[in-house]
Every structure is written in structure tokens, then in C-alpha cells.
Amino acid sequence: MNLETSFKRKVTYITGIVLLLFPLFYLGQPATSDPDGGRGGKLAQLRAENYLAQSNLGEIDPVSSTMQLATFGLRPIAVIVLWEKATRFQKMEDYDNVTATVNQISKLQPNFVSIWKFQAHNLAYNISVDFDNYRHRYQWVRRGIDFLMEGTQYNSQDAKLVQEVGAYTGSKIGGSDEKRQFRRLFAEDDPFHQRMENYGLEMDSQLVAGVDGKPDNWKVANRWYQKSEDVAKFSDGGIRGSWLMFYERKPQALIYYAISLEDEGYLDTNAQQAFATAYAGLEELGSLDIFSQFTGTTIRLNQGPELQRKLDGMRIEMNKLAPGVRQAQRDKRFSELPKPQQEAINLAPELRTEYHQRMVQESTEALFVSETDVANAVPEDVKEQALELAAEAEALAVRADAVYYMRSMINYDYWLKRCEMEQLDLAINARKTTANADELFVAARLQPAREQYEKAWTMWTEIFNKYPSMITRDTGQNLMPSIGNYVELLSQFDEEVPEGFALQELVDLAEAELAPLPESNIQFPSPANPDRIKGEIPKPAFPSN
Known part of the structure; x- marks a missing residue:
């Protein structure tokens, strides 16, 4: 009886194990890197749908300690080991091994965006400057951009990473000390253009062509910025951080393209047309709905005049409800100001010294009369209407201030006028x-x-x-x-x-x-004077006569 029971139990266990293999295979079958291969099991498909699929461990050296750590579930430790190796190789100026090590890091953690950004900056900015020949420097800048483009494959929903490709293509190639040589090398770099084409950029389009018909780095950067906007629009990730800083990049690249043409001697209709295109790009930026952290809503940069007109209309309406109240409030506050501030305000602007200007600035806030202040001082029979109007006006004023602040952040008015003037x-x-x-x-x-x-x-x-x-x-x-x-x-x-x-x-x-800045008299504790209090203004070493 015991033997029969034991046998049945073993058969049951074996049957259960065999049956469990089928759902495990269905769930856990790995995907293959071969494009003609299968999509893998359910878990592999979910990883692919959420852009977390990683089927590139086979590209790591199979006999390395890194592979041993990765296969035992110690991938983060393997990344730290490789990162230390890359740093050591860079100090030794062994740049081939730096590149190989960085590539292995990216294979281990392809969805860790910081790796792509950090190492691309390292290649394009830090390693490139160690070379004297500008052609060698260009090759390392190119490697940095190429590394970023590879990162967009694994993080195709990260709009900021896509934008970084545009930033490097524009600013590093077109803003370096060697920008003339870099721009020429980029225009003639057909293999690099093909690489960008492989990553989804149309390099044979007139949208990227410069005056000579070859791809221009600033116009290519503009297309990468457009691609990043498309990613932000259609992906779940959206825009992380400042919307304004994100959207200003695209027209900015067109402005720098036009300026580069003038610097290179194209003082003709080519430059005028480039500035006209940049002007259109700025107008497009002005019409975008951009989220403002100042208001918690979306606003447009070109809304400023419209908001100001509405605000002026509301103030006129408020003045009709309470004639003379605003001026009376201001006169009362003026009378309460200190005498020096009153004298500074009454002084003609052209006669004001720096001291008077400071006095005027300090008094501005004290003299400001808000719509709520006016509404609280009106007769009772119209107070409710005045308070409603004041609330609406002040909400509108906040939006107008936000528009002005955002325009000033990116020097929007200056560049709009500059593009107009240069035409x-x-x-x-x-x-x-x-x-x-x-x-x-x-x-x-x-x-x-x-x-x-x-x-x-x-x-x-x-x-x-x-x-x-x-x-x-x-x-x-x-x-x-x-x-x-x-x-x-x-x-x-x-x-x-x-x-x-x-x-x-x-x-x-x-x-x-x-002009040199004035030397500060504020000193800090030092080995020569360890007892000095931090921030203390030192006393003369000898008493003055």
C-alpha cells in the first residue's frame, strides 16, 4: 500500500511538472535578435511593447567577468565594473578600449538613458579635445553622436534623448572653435549621413540641404528636433521638464543656420531666405500651446498683446465702477513713502542717479494698486461686481506676466526682431x-x-x-x-x-x-588665518593714520 501510494505521488509530481512546462514556455520563451525570428513568449512580448526588450547579451564577450556577473543576475555590478574600466582606459588614453567598454555598458543596460547621455558627452566633448588634428576630433564627435543615435533605438519613446542627437549635431559641430572645419567635414560625410538615414532621418530632403545642396548640420539638427517633438506627441512619455526649453530648440537651429551663412560670407538672398525661414519658425513657436509652471496651464507666446488688451479693458471698466479710487489709493501710498523715495520719484528720469534709480525701484511695489485693492474701496452697491471683475483681471494678469516671463527667458522678442532686420x-x-x-x-x-x-x-x-x-x-x-x-x-x-x-x-x-569685476574684500578661513569667521570682512593689518 505504501509503495503504491509513493508511486502515485511520484507520477502526480512528474505529470504536474510536465504540464507546467507548457505555460512556462508560453510565458517565458525569449525573443531573438534575428528580425525573422519569433517574438518570444508573453513576457518577451510585453517587454517589447513597453520598450524594455533586451536581447543583446550575446554581443558581450562570453568569457569575460562581465558576462559571468550578468548571467548570475548581477547586471548592475557588471555595469559598475565596466564603468571603472572605461574610466581607467580614458586616463591611460587607450581610446579604442574606451569605445569597446562603453559599447558593452550599453548592451547591459540599454534602457538606462543616463548611460547614453553621459558616455556620448564623454566621447564628443572630453575625449575629442585630447587630439590636435581637427579631423581626429571630428571623428570622436561623430562617435558621440552615433552612440546617442544607437541609444534612441532602445529608448525610442524618450523625446529628450532624441533631442540630444539634434543638440550634438547642431551645437557641437556648429558651435565649436573648429566649426568651419567641422561643418565642412559633416557636409561631405556620406557614410554618416547614411547612418542617420538608417535611424529614420530623411537626409536627401531639401529640409536638410544647405546652400551647396549638401546636408547642413544646423538644418539636420532642426529635423532631429522635429523628430523629438513627434516622439513627445505620440508617445506615453510626453515632455519631461520645461516645455519652453524643449520647443525652442527647433527654431533656434534655423537661426544659427542663418547666422552661420553670414559668417561664411553668404551675404545674399541665401542668408535672407534663411532668416525668413527662421522667422517663420519663431512664429510657429509663438502659436504653440506650452505648459507654464507659473500658471499651471498652457499658454502661447503670441498671446501677450491680446491678454494686455483685455486687461486694459478690464481696468477701464473697473475705473468706471470706482472713478478716482485707484489714483486716491496711489496718492495715499505715495504720501506714506520715505522722503528720499518721494524725491527720487519726482525727479526727472534723465536727472536720476544710480541711487535715485534704486529708490524708484524700491518704491514701485509699495505704490502698486491691485484690482482687488480698488474693488475693496468701491461703494457697497457695486462691490460684488467689482470683486468679480478684479478676480478675473488678476487671473488674466498672471497669464500676461507668465507670457512676458517666458518670452524673456528665451529672448523671443530680440530674435524675432533680429530675423526681421536681417532680411x-x-x-x-x-x-x-x-x-x-x-x-x-x-x-x-x-x-x-x-x-x-x-x-x-x-x-x-x-x-x-x-x-x-x-x-x-x-x-x-x-x-x-x-x-x-x-x-x-x-x-x-x-x-x-x-x-x-x-x-x-x-x-x-x-x-x-x-571690464574686470571689482575684487571682493570678503575672505574665508585659510591656513594663514584659521580663526577668521567665514564671510568676515578683514580689518586692515595696520591702523591707518
């Missing part, structure tokens, strides 16, 4: 004349150079009179070397820059930025 024939002619003057100066033809410079300054004066907001560091960046040449040219004639020089404001701006 003028006058602006193109001014840049041409300035470039001709520079060439004459380098050729030591001083008198013709002087004539051309002064002709150019007249054109720039006309432009700045029409667009006064253009007198900034960004606009003057290209003009300052030419102004420097002009100053040196005048010295050859034993002359100084004439009083009332047309571009004196740009010169003053540049000198203010180059």
Missing part, C-alpha cells in the same frame, strides 16, 4: 560693406578701407535707428572685430574715434562686458 537689403549691404572694409584693411589699403568703414557705419546707424533693440551683445558680436580694425586704422592716421561715433553704444557695451 532687409540694407542689412545685407551693411554686412557686405563691412566685410569689404575688413579685406581692404588686411591688405593695408587704409584710405579705401576707411571710406568703406564709414559708409558701413552710416548703414548700421540707419538700421539701429529703426531697430533700437538690436544694440546688444548678440548683434554686435560680429561687428566688434571690424570696429576694432577701424580704431586701429584711425591710429595709423594719428586720429582717435570721433566724438559721437555712430556705433559708440556697441563699443560701450563691449567695454562694460570686458
Whole structure:
């Protein structure tokens, strides 16, 4: 009886084990990396649907300690070991092994986005600068971008990672000290263009073609930014972080493309058309619904004038409900200000010193009369209506302030005006004349150079009179070397820059930025004086007479 019971129990266990193999196979069958292979079991399919499928362990060295750790479920430790190896190889300047090790890290944790970002930056920015030849530096920048593109394969729902590819393609190639050489190498790099094509970018499109018909790095960056927006729109991940910083990248690439054309001497309709395209991109940005953390809602950058008109209308309506109340409130607050602040406000703006300006700024908040303040001071019969209007007006004011703040964050108004200004024939002619003057100066033809410079300054004066907001560091960046040449040219004639020089404001701006900062008297504890209190202003070593 006991033997029969034991036998039945064994048969039952074996049958159960065999039966359980079928659901285990259904659930746990691994997927294969072969595109013609199966999708695997249910778990493998769920990993694929959620972009967590990893079938690339076979690409790791099978006899390495890394593979041994990974197969025993110690993948994080294996990554740490490899990361230490990569750091050690980089210190030894063994860059081939750095690349091989980084590739193994990406195979172990392909869905860990930070690995792709960190190591791509390491390749493109840190390792590349160790080489003297710009062609070698370009190859390492290319490897960094290629590494990022590979990362987008495993993290296709991460819009920020896709955007990083555009940032490296634009800023690293087009913003480095070697940007002229890098841009030329990129335009001629057909194998790299094919790699980008393989990752889903249309490299034979006019949307990426520069003046010479070859792919331009800034326009390619613009297409990567568009791709990142598409990912954010259609994926579950959406946009992490600031929406404004995310969406500004696309038109920004077009602006830098137009500026690059001018820097490279394309002072013609090509540059004008590029700025027109950038202007259209900025207008498109202005019409997007962008989430604002300031208001907790979406707003548009081009809503500012509309919101201000509505707000002005509400204030007029409020003033009708309570005539004279707003001014009476302000006069009362003015009378309560300290005497120095009152005197500063009453002083004509052109006579105010820095001290007076500070007094005026300090009093601005105290003098501000909100709509709620006005509503609380109206007669009782209209108070309820006034309070409702005040609440609506102040909510609208918050939205208007958010629009203004967001526009100022990305210098939106400046770039919109800059793109408009650069399309003028006058602006193109001014840049041409300035470039001709520079060439004459380098050729030591001083008198013709002087004539051309002064002709150019007249054109720039006309432009700045029409667009006064253009007198900034960004606009003057290209003009300052030419102004420097002009100053040196005048010295050859034993002359100084004439009083009332047309571009004196740009010169003053540049000198203010180059002026050294005053040395701070605040010191910290040091080995020579360990007893000094942190932040203490040191006393003179010797008493002054």
C-alpha cells in the first residue's frame, strides 16, 4: 500500500511538472535578435511593447567577468565594473578600449538613458579635445553622436534623448572653435549621413540641404528636433521638464543656420531666405500651446498683446465702477513713502542717479494698486461686481506676466526682431560693406578701407535707428572685430574715434562686458588665518593714520 501510494505521488509530481512546462514556455520563451525570428513568449512580448526588450547579451564577450556577473543576475555590478574600466582606459588614453567598454555598458543596460547621455558627452566633448588634428576630433564627435543615435533605438519613446542627437549635431559641430572645419567635414560625410538615414532621418530632403545642396548640420539638427517633438506627441512619455526649453530648440537651429551663412560670407538672398525661414519658425513657436509652471496651464507666446488688451479693458471698466479710487489709493501710498523715495520719484528720469534709480525701484511695489485693492474701496452697491471683475483681471494678469516671463527667458522678442532686420537689403549691404572694409584693411589699403568703414557705419546707424533693440551683445558680436580694425586704422592716421561715433553704444557695451569685476574684500578661513569667521570682512593689518 505504501509503495503504491509513493508511486502515485511520484507520477502526480512528474505529470504536474510536465504540464507546467507548457505555460512556462508560453510565458517565458525569449525573443531573438534575428528580425525573422519569433517574438518570444508573453513576457518577451510585453517587454517589447513597453520598450524594455533586451536581447543583446550575446554581443558581450562570453568569457569575460562581465558576462559571468550578468548571467548570475548581477547586471548592475557588471555595469559598475565596466564603468571603472572605461574610466581607467580614458586616463591611460587607450581610446579604442574606451569605445569597446562603453559599447558593452550599453548592451547591459540599454534602457538606462543616463548611460547614453553621459558616455556620448564623454566621447564628443572630453575625449575629442585630447587630439590636435581637427579631423581626429571630428571623428570622436561623430562617435558621440552615433552612440546617442544607437541609444534612441532602445529608448525610442524618450523625446529628450532624441533631442540630444539634434543638440550634438547642431551645437557641437556648429558651435565649436573648429566649426568651419567641422561643418565642412559633416557636409561631405556620406557614410554618416547614411547612418542617420538608417535611424529614420530623411537626409536627401531639401529640409536638410544647405546652400551647396549638401546636408547642413544646423538644418539636420532642426529635423532631429522635429523628430523629438513627434516622439513627445505620440508617445506615453510626453515632455519631461520645461516645455519652453524643449520647443525652442527647433527654431533656434534655423537661426544659427542663418547666422552661420553670414559668417561664411553668404551675404545674399541665401542668408535672407534663411532668416525668413527662421522667422517663420519663431512664429510657429509663438502659436504653440506650452505648459507654464507659473500658471499651471498652457499658454502661447503670441498671446501677450491680446491678454494686455483685455486687461486694459478690464481696468477701464473697473475705473468706471470706482472713478478716482485707484489714483486716491496711489496718492495715499505715495504720501506714506520715505522722503528720499518721494524725491527720487519726482525727479526727472534723465536727472536720476544710480541711487535715485534704486529708490524708484524700491518704491514701485509699495505704490502698486491691485484690482482687488480698488474693488475693496468701491461703494457697497457695486462691490460684488467689482470683486468679480478684479478676480478675473488678476487671473488674466498672471497669464500676461507668465507670457512676458517666458518670452524673456528665451529672448523671443530680440530674435524675432533680429530675423526681421536681417532680411532687409540694407542689412545685407551693411554686412557686405563691412566685410569689404575688413579685406581692404588686411591688405593695408587704409584710405579705401576707411571710406568703406564709414559708409558701413552710416548703414548700421540707419538700421539701429529703426531697430533700437538690436544694440546688444548678440548683434554686435560680429561687428566688434571690424570696429576694432577701424580704431586701429584711425591710429595709423594719428586720429582717435570721433566724438559721437555712430556705433559708440556697441563699443560701450563691449567695454562694460570686458571690464574686470571689482575684487571682493570678503575672505574665508585659510591656513594663514584659521580663526577668521567665514564671510568676515578683514580689518586692515595696520591702523591707518
